[in-house]
Amino acid sequence: GQSGGDEELLCERGQASDSFKLCWERKKQQTRLAALVSSFGMSVFNLGNAIMGSGILGLAYAMANTGIAMFVILLVAVAIFSLYSVHLLLKTANEGGSLVYEQLGYKAFGIPGKLAASCSITMQNFGAMASYLYIVKYELPIVIKAFLDSNDNSWYINGDYLVLIVTLVIILPLSLLKNLGYLGYTSGFSLLCMVFFLIVVSTEIFIPCPLPENFINITVNVSQPQVNTTDEECCKPKYFIFNSQTVYAVPILTFAFVCHPAILPMYEELKDRSRRKMQNVANVSFLGMFVMYLLAALFGYLTFNEAVEPELLHTYSKVYSFDVVLLIVRFAVLTAVTLTVPVVLFPIRTSVNQLLGASKEFSWPRHICITVALLVCVNILVIFVPTIRDIFGFIGASAAAMLIFILPSAFYIKLVKKESMKSIQKIGVRHDLTKHMCS
Structure with a gap:
């Protein structure tokens, strides 16, 4: 025992014999494992929180412009493709020997692959x-x-100032945490807030229909087909709808299921890590989010039909000028999206770290500087965002499609060498990849 302790001391000094030089790597491995603080439940909460977000508020609008049957078909298809791409990503990470999205891109296609992954995640x-x-x-x-019963234009009800305050007081401290596992508790609370939102949406389905004419004139999008929305016909749910806004449905759904940049960081921090265990985390999270998405879209659509807006809560405010329950729902949704921002920021910071130098050891000054810079940039961007629908549509049609459909398939084909290019799985992946690149 004494000699073993001496050898470990010599190893730390770099003077150990060859048979004991592995102890340093063993200690580093033990240190890394000690940092893996995410249990199965915490990982489910974090991944569910990464999936769930503002996208749930736009799903009723998507159903109103596709119809119930078409929406369900699209929702099932996007959920299955998204979950399958998680399977491909995990398998590629094991075969490619890296748990960093950008490094997989580099190993597959060099610098262009790394830049494609980094830009898409960002x-x-x-x-x-x-x-x-x-x-x-x-x-x-x-x-x-509503709380202050005030209609003045004071600074404390200015949205731009409030975003800055919320970012500084709540989002920044949570974003500075070193590991995602620590956010499991806030993620769980965030999901509970969204469950409460879903419960209230389902109970408000009994709003009288047809809606008042002045409400319709305010809420119906001018680009939608002109219909007599005060007629009883507008109260009948439709199963298939095609109009000028139908094109937004797929990007909104795609945006709602994107969580892939967070998959590998969560996989790395998972206790007793294995691909099967992480896949089970994804299965549970996707199933829960699928049910919540479907119910939120269905109840929101059945409540307002054609009059639903791209942001569902905004539609309720046109019916209730002041309602305690709706006020609590707003606060719950605000809490949920605020607590989700740190989880979403984590993959961007990892991506920036990879671009600055993946070989560098962790540095608190660099960690803080990158976090602050990212939050400053996104706050500046928010001031100029015209509408949430444009975010759903543009990101869902570009970066989200890259992260869900194109990059995982391309990395899988390039890095998984054990399977022949003529195997059924790779033929299916190539077909899926070609279809989405062409579209």
């Missing part, structure tokens, strides 16, 4: 954070006005 997560802060910007002033 665009997607910046869009997601912007959409969350957009909700804070426009919903928090309404909540404060």
Whole structure:
């Protein structure tokens, strides 16, 4: 025992014999494992929180422009493709020997692959954070006005100032945490807030129909087909709808299921890590989010039909000028999206770290500087965001499609050498990849 302790001391000094030189690597491995603080439950909460976000507020609008049957078909298809791409990503990470999205891109296609992955992650997560802060910007002033019973234009009900305050007081401290596992508790609370939102949406389905004419004139999008929305016909749910806004449905759904940049960091921090265990985490999270998405879209659509807006809560505010339950729902959604921002920021920071130098050891000054810079940039962006629908549409059609459909398939084909290019799985992946690149 004494000699073993001496050898370990010599190893730390770099003077150990060859048979004991592995102890340093063993200690580093033990240190790394000690940092893996995410249990199965915490990982489910974190991944569910990464999936769930502002996208749930736009799903009723998507159903209103596709119909119930078509929406369900699209929702099932996007959920299955998204979950399958998680399977490909995990398998590629094991075969490629890296748990960093950008490094997989580099191993597969060199610098272009690394840049494609990094740019897609940055665009997607910046869009997601912007959409969350957009909700804070426009919903928090309404909540404060209701609590204070005030209609003046004071600074404390200015959305731009409120976004900055929320970022500085809540988001920044949570974003500075070193590991995602520590956010499991806030993620669980965030999901509970969204469950409460879903419960209230389902109970408000009994709003009288047809809606008042002045409400319709305010809420119906001018680009939608002109229909007599005060007629009883508008109260009948439709199963297939095609109009000028139907094209937004797929990007909104795609945006709602993007969580892929967070998959590998969560996989790395998972206790007793294995691909099967992480896949089970993804299965549970996707199933829970699928059910919540379907119910939120269905109840929101059945309540307002053609009059539903791209942001569901905004539609309720046109019916209730002041309602305690709706006010609590707004606060719950605000809490949920605020607590989601740090989870979404984590992959962007990892991506920036990879671009600055993956071999560098962890540095608190660099960690803090990158975090602050990212939050400053996204706050500046939020000020100029015209509407949340544009975020859903643009990001869902570009970066989200890259992260869900194109990059995992391309990395899988390039890096998984054990399977022949003529295997059924690779033929299916090539077909899926070609279809989405062409579209």
